Every structure is written in structure tokens, then in C-alpha cells.
Amino acid sequence: MHRPSFQTSFSSALLFLCLLACKSQPATESESYYSVDDFKNVRKIDTHIHIFTERDDFMDVAEENNFRVVNIALDPRNEMDVVRNQFQFCQIQKQKNPESVEIASSFSMEGWDEPRWLDNTMAWLDSSITNGAIAVKIWKNIGMVYRDKSGKLIMIDDPRFDPIFKMLAERDIAVIGHLGEPRNCWLPLEEMTTNNDRNYFSNNPQYHMYQHPELPSYEDQVAARDRMLEKNPGLRFVGAHVGSLEWSVDELAKRLDKFPNMSVDVAARMGQIFYQTHGDREKVREFFIKYQDRVLYATDMGAGDNDTKESLTKELHDTWMRDWKFFVTDDSLESSLVNVKYRGLRLPSSVVDKIYYQNARKWLKAFQEEKAQ
Numbered sequence: 001m002h003r004p005s006f007q008t009s010f011s012s013a014l015l016f017l018c019l020l021a022c023k024s025q026p027a028t029e030s031e032s033y034y035s036v037d038d039f040k041n042v043r044k045i046d047t048h049i050h051i052f053t054e055r056d057d058f059m060d061v062a063e064e065n066n067f068r069v070v071n072i073a074l075d076p077r078n079e080m081d082v083v084r085n086q087f088q089f090c091q092i093q094k095q096k097n098p099e100s101v102e103i104a105s106s107f108s109m110e111g112w113d114e115p116r117w118l119d120n121t122m123a124w125l126d127s128s129i130t131n132g133a134i135a136v137k138i139w140k141n142i143g144m145v146y147r148d149k150s151g152k153l154i155m156i157d158d159p160r161f162d163p164i165f166k167m168l169a170e171r172d173i174a175v176i177g178h179l180g181e182p183r184n185c186w187l188p189l190e191e192m193t194t195n196n197d198r199n200y201f202s203n204n205p206q207y208h209m210y211q212h213p214e215l216p217s218y219e220d221q222v223a224a225r226d227r228m229l230e231k232n233p234g235l236r237f238v239g240a241h242v243g244s245l246e247w248s249v250d251e252l253a254k255r256l257d258k259f260p261n262m263s264v265d266v267a268a269r270m271g272q273i274f275y276q277t278h279g280d281r282e283k284v285r286e287f288f289i290k291y292q293d294r295v296l297y298a299t300d301m302g303a304g305d306n307d308t309k310e311s312l313t314k315e316l317h318d319t320w321m322r323d324w325k326f327f328v329t330d331d332s333l334e335s336s337l338v339n340v341k342y343r344g345l346r347l348p349s350s351v352v353d354k355i356y357y358q359n360a361r362k363w364l365k366a367f368q369e370e371k372a373q
């Protein structure tokens, strides 16, 4: 009477142990990982690039590093001519490199006060889409810089933008939104977590919001973006620069849970990710694994007429390699972006492939005609 029940509990204990072992082993043994040397063999997309020249140097270097790019226009001066000119360079780059360049247009706040602004903007976006734009970029001038004739700062949840987002959602065109700034922008220079933010805001005091307390807060900027997403659940949205939530994977996770049609690129914010990894590597690693379908690799690098192949080769390769080492190895690393050491995340190769390639196809509909890896 005793024996069978002992045997039963013994074998269920064995089964339990086996299940435990089976559950924990695949993560370490059946996953495959890339090495540093795989860098050139793995097909990659940098989804946030600004090449505003006819020169081939940038794309030559990109191809040497096995990178395709999304070349993006923006509205840096509230001038439609600048947007038009940048998008023209985007088109030239795509014509020259149809297999390795996708392009994103933008629109300008110039003429906002005029009644025809909306019609003109819709017509421009329509022609951009006809000319190959897969996405539309919104720049931080909306929310941070542009004021209407009454002096009111225009935020992205302004109802006047609604028809634009409705049209883009209907036509299945993504919005790449650089809205707000890193949270460091609202802190004094000595409290900023990364050297690149400290340099940028000491050189651009007009954008250093710590010095402009009368302007909207960091929270105001993020809240306006969130309200815009609430109004447009059908819009495919890529939050540029980690969606301005670069300082906390917890805050970012909350938004990604709330907005299923939102993803983020990591352009120009790897320093903040390194900084968070220094603080809690496991948490950051778990974030990238849990949200592996929602993050797009990007750098925000670019080129103009004065950039040569010589000047670009090292800058591009060093930046791309710095990030590759972070994602694929678990080496102890350092970067000029931060004054702390951090360890690489050593993500499984299946996750790396999503961040570097598949998510750009999914969220930006980039390189759709290419055969999947």
C-alpha cells in the first residue's frame, strides 16, 4: 500500500525536476548567438539616417558594413523648401541604391496660420508617397519650437493634425515621431546621464529646457504624444529616439503595453541604454527579450556634401560596431557616450535579427520585396 504511492511521488518528483531542467535549459543551450565576427555577414537595417547629398560615400560604407538604411527628411527650420530639398536627396539616394535605401518624407509647419496649410500639406504628402516614401517623419519643432501667430506653441495632439494622421493610417504609412527631447534636457548639465546630451545642450542652450522653465515640461511633451496615439489607434507609429522614454525601460514598457501600434527606434540614444545597463543589466536584457518585436535599430547618422568616404568609414563602422558588440556579446564595454562601464546584453540571434532587420520590415514596411532572411 505504501510502495505505489511512494513510487508515484518519486516519479512525479523526477518528472518535476526534469520539467524544471527542460524549462531552464533551452534558454542557454538551444539558443544560438552571434559573435563579433558575424557583424559583416548579418544583413542589417539602420532605420534612422539623414543623407542629404548626391554623393555615394555613405551608401558605399553602409554596403561594406552590410547595412541598408531608411533615409529620412525633416523640418528643421519650419521651411517647406528645406523639407522638399531633403526629400529630393532621399529620392536621389533611393534611385542610386534601390536595394539598400528606403525613404521617409516630412512636412513643414511653414504656413500653419494660413487656411490652405492643411490642403497643401496633404497634397505634398500624397506626392511623397507616390514618390516612394514609406513613412513620414515628425520633428521636435512641433511641441518644442514652432509657435503660431498668436505665440501659441503647437503640440502634436492639436486637432488640426488629425486629418493627416487619419490619411496616413488609411494609406498604411508609418509615422516616425521625434517628439520632445531626452529627459536630460530638463536637467542641469551636471545631472545629465550621458556625455552626448551634455555636449548637445551646452552647445544648443535654446533647446536646453532646464533654462526655459516657462516652456512645456518633459511630462507635457510625452503626454501630448500619448494623447495623439490615443486618438489614432490605427496609425503605425515608430517613436524615434526610444520614444523620448530613453531613461527608463519600465516607462517605455508601460507605453508599449498601452499602445500596441507603437514601436521605437534607438537612434542617438544608445548612451542612455548603456547607462541603464550599467544600473541593472538583467532588467534591460529582459526588456529587449520581452519587447523584441517593438525595437528598431537606428543611429541618426548622416552625410552632407562635405563628408568624404575617408571621414565616414571610421565614424560609421565604429558606431555600428559599438552597438553590435553591446547587443551580441557579454563583454565589459566602455563608450565615450557615458562615464560608466556596462556589459553587453548577449541577446539570442533570433532577437538580434528582429531588432536589426525584421522589425524594420514589419513597422516601416521597408524592403518588402526582399526575401526574408
Ligand SMILES: [Zn+2]
Residues within 6 Å of the ligand: 048, 050, 267, 300
Ligand atoms: Zn534624426
